[in-house]
Amino acid sequence: MTYRLAFTAALLLAAPAMAQTLDDRHLPVLPxxxxxxxxxxxxxxxxxxxxAPEKFEAKxxxxxxxxxxxxxxxxxxxxENMPFGREMDFKLGNGLFRKTWVAAPSSTKASDGLGPFYNARACQDCHIKDGRGHTPEGADEPRVSIFLRLSVPGGDPVPAIADYIATSPEPTYGGQLQDFAAPGLTPEGRMGIDWREEPVTLADGAVVSLRHPTYRFEAPANGPxxxxxxxxxxxxxxxIGLGLLEAIPAADILAHADPEDADGDGISGRPNIVMSAEYGVPMLGRFGHKAGAPTIKEQSAGAFAGDMGLSTPLHPDPWGDCTAAQTVCREAPHGQEPGIRDGLEVDAQSLDLVTFYxxxxxxxxxxxxxxxxxxxGKEIFHQAQCAACHVPKFVTNRLKNQPEQSFQLIWPFTDLLLHxxxxxxxxxxxxxxxxxxEWRTAPLWGIGLTEQVSGHSQFLHDGRARSVLEAILWHGGEAGAARDTVVNLPTGDREALIAYLESL
Structure with a gap:
């Protein structure tokens, strides 16, 4: 840990353009x-x-x-600690999160502007019951709650971010495949998935089958x-818990980084640093499977634009992810009207309410x-070095006017770093x-309630793992040693580890 704290200081001193933004400017912090x-x-x-359990571990x-x-x-x-006077904002945000949007023009002025291309009509369509999405069960099932990101190598560099890897949206189809379209338009295409099963034999003779996916962009509507x-x-x-993750001090996250593995433990987490659409400077990435968004507000605005084609103060274009090559999409009717919703499809107040929710x-x-x-199982979790990436606990910033997240001991089981x-x-x-x-370490809190909430037990960035054990067996790279430890556990110890994870 001493080296990792030194790394943080070196990062801040070596890159002044980056250093001034690796802070908590998005929060009303009290030192x-x-x-x-x-x-x-x-x-x-x-x-x-x-x-015995640790003190406060139950919360x-x-x-x-x-x-x-x-x-x-x-x-x-x-x-649970939300003041009564703020509950109305939560309920209004919930209403907007569940709201079904419609394509323009529409007599429903408060809900039009969907698309023209989109992946879902409501936030809740993907985050069903505020839980995890899932892979389609059959070839004809809609791909709601899973989609394909698209990019090509190259693009504008970002000199203020060290080690930035330039990519650009696919020139015709943009940053993601959108498989729904407003009336009169043809969707961009369809995601195809093929599965291949691979049996893995554990040390006690148990056999676990891992499913390998292959993804395709099928039936492209605008050429190859x-x-x-x-x-x-x-x-x-x-x-769950997004506001608490957002409230962890940036310095405490960076303290776990060890990009050169100087301590020799095989773990070399790195922070993702991304350009903030709201603040216009590089910030520490926290949200998304690769920590590509610095705040909940930016993650939400990105989803409104990319998933539903809705404009917000951070992404004011009414055509969402449509590229200049998609002229039919850009010229289609939109929901922006002077004097209504700040001239946007999702106004500032609505975006703030969804963020609060x-x-x-x-x-x-x-x-x-x-x-x-x-x-x-908890003892095995620590012995196997799972806690090196799935860091059990943090204490959030002390915050002014944000009592729910202020100065809380939390147990998210993530370092929010890339591995x-x-x-x-x-x-x-x-x-x-x-x-x-590289992927951001996924938080583990609530993992044992996934099937109860979402109706399935699919994990990892694309839902390929059908159980907690399958998810562990997919771990490689920096997590390879921990995976091998689990593979070689006696049956009882492996079952104890799974029981512990499912209690989180």
Whole structure:
């Protein structure tokens, strides 16, 4: 950890253009006192006793944690510590999140402007019950909640971001495949998926089958794709705890980075640093499968534009992801009208309400954390070095006028950094500083409630893993040693590890 703190200081000193933005300018931060910093360091120390749960471990979202309920609404509850006066904003944001948009022109002036090309008509269509998306079960099932990112190598450099990898949207089809269109228009195409099963034998003789996907852009409506096209699938992630992740001090995230693996543990996490659409400067990426967005607001605005073709203050073009080559799309009717919604399709107030809702979807409390099997699984989790990337706990910034996320001990099980996950998970598509083999460490809180909320147990960036164990077996690269440890575990210890993860 000493080296990693030194890396943070070196990063800030070596790149002044970057250094001035690797902060928490998106938050109303109240500085920590030296006494608080010392107390936080003691609280965040790794456990050494696995005979009982740690103090406050039952509340992964701190005071914002909600009680666990045995229904599909477990991820749709508001922060438990939300003041009563703010609950209306949460409910209004929920209404906008669930709102079904329609194509223009329409008599429904408050809801028109969808598309012209799009992937979904509502945020909730992808984040079903605020949970994870899924892969299609059959060839004819709509691809809602999963889509293909598109890019080609090259593009404008960003000198302010070290190690930035320039890419550009596909010249004809833009940044993602949109498989729905407004009336009278033809969708861009369709995602095709082929699956191949591969059996993996564990040390105790158990056999687990991993499914390998191959993705295609089928039936392109506007001619062939660029020959150097880069395709990458994306399943919508769960929504809980986003505001708490946003409130982690940037310095505390950077303290876990070790890009040269100077401590020799095989783990070399790196921060993704991205240009902020709101602030106009490079910022630490936190959200998305490759940490390509710095704030919840920017992630939300990007989804409005790319997934639904809706304009916002951060992306004011009414045609969403349509390129200059798609003239029919750009010339189609849109929902921008003077004097209505700030002349946009999603005005500033609506974007803020959706951001507030997304920020305050609560993490449910832990279940069974004092069960002996689960405690044994926790010990194995740490022994296998899973916690090197899935960092269990942080303390959020102390914040002014944002009580739900202010100064909370949280247990997200992520470092929000990029890690090389090996060739098996590589999409070979860079994003910002992230290479085609790197992915942001996914938070694990709530993972055991996935099937209850979403009706499936699919994991990883494209849902290829059908269980927690399959997800572990897909780990490679920096996580290869941890995966091999799990492969070689006795049956009882492996079951204990899975039980622990499913209690999160």
């Amino acid at each position: 920590r006192t030296p006494a608080e910093a010392a107390r936080i360091a003691r609280v965040l120390a790794p456990p050494t006793d696995f005979s 992964p979202g701190g005071a914002a944690t909600t009680r666990a309920i045995a229904t599909a609404d477990a991820f749709s509850q508001s922060s 794709l660029a020959p150097d096209i880069q395709l990458s699938p994306r399943v919508a992630p769960q929504m 997304s920020r305050n979807l609560a993490v449910p409390e832990r279940r069974g954390l004092d069960d002996p099997q689960i405690l044994r 090389d996950m090996g060739e098996g998970l590589a999409d070979n598509r860079p994003e910002g500083r992230a290479t085609g083999r």
